[in-house]
């Protein structure tokens with residue numbers, strides 16, 4: 001049964017407040033006997049773990065390695081197997097663009113190709129955002145539309161941009177042109193389903209890529225574009241409607257803001273600059289009265305895992321621990337700390353391993369473990385479940401769910 005159908009009639013509004021802290025990619029594997037969570041010195045998290053219920057969650061399903069998009073949708077109570085959202089849509093929402101139901105969005109990379117048309121750098125030497133903005137402007141001047149399809153080209157960050165195809169009769173099921181490796185040419189934008197709308201969209205995407213190559217041909221690094229994550233905005237119910245919550249997102253990276261906006265979260269203004277926890281906890285305190293659900297995202301732990309940098313991940317977890325006190329000062333009625341997926345240092349990538357979960361409320365039985373670690377969460381009373389079942393538990397602990405049946 002779809003979980004929203006069960007929850008929606010039971011939900012009631014109350015004054016209680018829920019905080020969901022997501023340490024991106026926090027789950028890990030032992031290196032020399034300890035995971036980063038085990039190796040880190042975390043006095044605040046330890047104390048909290050002793051007062052909390054513990055468990056493990058599978059973000060999508062057992063054995064499935066999730067991207068951050070599905071990982072987060074699950075945490076917000078949206079089954080990632082039911083709601084598939086392209087990265088293009090998430091990136092577009094994340095930078096504040098409005099998408100219509102007919103628009104097709106894709107994520108773009110500026111890239112480098114050699115004289116034979118083979119990709120030598122998928123990220124164009126990681127060009128700075130300023131140059132990205134100039135290049136997007138250049139593309140916009142020459143590429144306003146193809147046939148009757150309007151093109152919107154907006155910079156995101158570093159070498160990444162968003163392309164929106166706006167017109168009627170377009171289809172989102174188009175394959176990536178990014179070959180995901182160097183030494184080969186960009187792929188054609190192949191339709192993934194056989195219908196006229198998709199075939200036409202793929203053609204327009206290819207014409208965009210070819211014309212962009214021509215416009216960018218004299219650029220030193222960014223002389224080509226690669227597209228991926230094509231898709232349309234899926235119809236998706238808002239958290240306000242399903243959970244009767246006023247939700248807010250406190251996250252720096254556009255993709256997380258995008259996935260949060262997709263489910264209806266507000267975005268209080270955040271000084272984006274670097275990923276700074278001081279700023280995020282400040283915003284949490286400033287907007288405490290205005291919302292009753294806060295999703296606060298910690299990004300860099302995932303990057304440390306992807307870089308295979310054990311000590312950096314430990315250091316970031318310790319930094320998070322140091323800021324925890326400020327968050328606890330707000331005295332949320334329900335607090336959950338978890339991850340959207342694991343990013344183990346030995347794998348240098350996302351993985352299928354379940355993520356640790358800590359749940360604190362006025363209504364738990366404490367004394368399950370000494371620390372917030374993968375191993376201690378394994379024996380916690382929450383057991384192991386799919387992360388899509390987290391939201392109902394947060395609502396229950398916030399006393400926001402009526403009883404089911406007479």
Ligand code: ZN
Pocket residue numbers: 024025067068071302340341
């Ligand atoms: Zn992630």
